[in-house]
Amino acid sequence: MIANSLFNFPVNMTFFSTSMKLEIQNTPFISHLDKPTRTEALEYYRRLIQHFDLDIHLYEEVKRMQPITDGYAVDTVKATYPTRSVVVATGFYDTPRKMNIPGEDLPKVRHYYDDPYAYIGQDVLVIGAANSACDAALECWRKGARVTMAVRGPEINERVKYWIKPDIENRIEEGSITAYFNTTTEEIREDTVLLGTPAGPLELKNDFVLAMTGYQPNFALFERLGLPVEEGDACKPIFHPNTLETTLPNVYMAGVACAGRQTSKLFIENTRDHGDIIVEGIQQQAVAH
Ligand SMILES: Cc1cc2nc3c(=O)[nH]c(=O)nc-3n(C[C@H](O)[C@H](O)[C@H](O)COP(=O)(O)OP(=O)(O)OC[C@H]3O[C@@H](n4cnc5c(N)ncnc54)[C@H](O)[C@@H]3O)c2cc1C
Numbered sequence: 285m286i287a288n289s290l291f292n293f294p295v296n297m298t299f300f301s302t303s304m305k306l307e308i309q310n311t312p313f314i315s316h317l318d319k320p321t322r323t324e325a326l327e328y329y330r331r332l333i334q335h336f337d338l339d340i341h342l343y344e345e346v347k348r349m350q351p352i353t354d355g356y357a358v359d360t361v362k363a364t365y366p367t368r369s370v371v372v373a374t375g376f377y378d379t380p381r382k383m384n385i386p387g388e389d390l391p392k393v394r395h396y397y398d399d400p401y402a403y404i405g406q407d408v409l410v411i412g413a414a415n416s417a418c419d420a421a422l423e424c425w426r427k428g429a430r431v432t433m434a435v436r437g438p439e440i441n442e443r444v445k446y447w448i449k450p451d452i453e454n455r456i457e458e459g460s461i462t463a464y465f466n467t468t469t470e471e472i473r474e475d476t477v478l479l480g481t482p483a484g485p486l487e488l489k490n491d492f493v494l495a496m497t498g499y500q501p502n503f504a505l506f507e508r509l510g511l512p513v514e515e516g517d518a519c520k521p522i523f524h525p526n527t528l529e530t531t532l533p534n535v536y537m538a539g540v541a542c543a544g545r546q547t548s549k550l551f552i553e554n555t556r557d558h559g560d561i562i563v564e565g566i567q568q569q570a571v572a573h
Pocket of ligand 1 (some may be wrong): 300
């Protein structure tokens with residue numbers, strides 16, 4: 285799907301970046317306010333694809349690739365494409381970071397928060413305390429859900445946007461939203477959830493769980509493509525910082541997939557020049573041939 289990650293963002297989300305900082309190819313991004321909405325961004329990127337007449341094969345997952353003479357054979361679910369260069373820009377939003385607890389696969393558990401209207405009058409557990417969790421908790425509470433937050437650490441994440449952090453902290457302090465800190469979610473059951481709090485186990489009535497526990501690149505795909513990752517927690521793919529070329533010749537990394545598990549380090553603003561860097565590298569290689 286075009287701009288698949290943006291498509292799966294919460295329907296009411298507004299970007300924290302101004303539209304100017306999301307622009308690519310020197311093409312103005314006009315939005316009604318300085319910070320665009322999800323719909324405005326979807327429309328901007330859709331128009332770019334149309335304007336530059338990009339040859340995009342939608343609904344065609346890449347499964348693996350193998351080296352061939354003078355390039356690679358890339359296998360998708362529909363075909364095999366021989367190519368000289370490959371750019372891996374697979375992001376991280378397709379792979380939620382799972383908690384691996386009993387009940388996580390129940391249909392009431394969502395790893396993507398969509399629309400607060402789904403949760404009116406419901407007992408909702410929001411797991412996490414970063415931006416997505418705070419946005420979801422506030423929106424759902426404002427539409428009439430009974431919201432509880434289960435937070436692994438001792439406080440709301442310090443990286444939460446500066447206009448959201450006081451809002452969520454004040455709602456917790458006044459008791460509108462109940463938050464359990466230093467708390468893990470142990471089990472999700474049909475009608476309840478079981479939390480591990482500092483005061484001991486706690487079972488709460490529950491209709492929906494919004495597990496805002498983050499996302500990570502598809503490391504299994506990197507392996508199938510033959511892309512090594514750094515050792516350590518971040519598991520960053522290995523590439524040259526100036527050219528973005530990986531250890532496989534003519535295979536480049538682009539976008540937030542470059543960050544490995546450090547998903548908050550990269551975003552559109554600071555990766556939107558990746559395309560230009562890679563095209564320049566490919567052109568230089570072509571001249572050298
Ligand atoms: C709620 C939210 C708000 C955000 N707000 C901002 C903001 O204000 N400013 C900002 O700069 N950034 C923001 N970001 C971050 C920004 O959305 C990401 O940095 C950006 O989408 C990353 O772009 P990308 O092209 O690297 O990856 P993605 O946009 O994730 O694109 C990767 C694409 O590759 C596809 N793909 C994956 N695997 C395969 C496969 N095997 N075969 C084929 N296709 C595949 C995916 O489906 C997807 O379409 C926000 C993120 C979230 C979640």
